[in-house]
Amino acid sequence: MKPEAPHSSLDRYDRRILEALQQDAGLSNQRLAEKIGLSPSPCLRRVQALEEAGIIRQRVALLQPEKIGLELMVLMHISMDRHTPERFEHFESTIKQSPEVLECFLITGHDADYQLKVVLRDMAHFQDFLLNRLTRIEGVTGVHSSFILRKIIDKTELPL
Structure with missing residues (x-):
């Protein structure tokens, strides 16, 4: 049996969170939750879990x-x-x-x-x-x- 890819455990909400934060890492949790269709508490827990798993490495401001x-x-x-x-x-x-x-x-x-x-x-x-x-x-x-x-x-x- 082929081992499961690490990203395969990401569900659609996790993917939406990652897509949104890659575009704007400065989103507030409230705005992020609204954008992906979750309430703020579960959204925050998911972001924290993605950070703890090392999937979200850091949030930065990109300079010109x-x-x-x-x-x-x-x-x-x-x-x-x-x-x-x-x-x-x-x-x-x-x-x-x-x-x-x-x-x-x-x-x-x-x-x-x-x-x-x-x-x-x-x-x-x-x-x-x-x-x-x-x-x-x-x-x-x-x-x-x-x-x-x-x-x-x-x-x-x-x-x-």
Whole structure:
């Protein structure tokens, strides 16, 4: 027998809650309950259960980078000199301290080991990040950068 997928335990109310909160995490419980067709108490219990199960990881405000002076978005492929757990742990713990890094993925299928999504003010900020921080991390042997010209799809909602 095939094991049950974790999401299969979500009923239609749970899915409606998740869809609504992905679109607007700031909804009050009262408004959320009205929107999905439940009374406030059961709605709140369901949201709490989704949070406790780790399905709702956190609620955030999404900012427009350009409106706060972050004009440059870059995808960076990073190559490492050795593929050892210690080398990867060192890189990952160091890169986690960089507020410019929005995402960091350990990847396969490229000549790189990591892909970073980085947001910066301008080219001077990029140059400083690249030369004074990223390439100084022990083990980094190569960096390939691609600058984002335009976002075609920019969403945070996951399909349910």
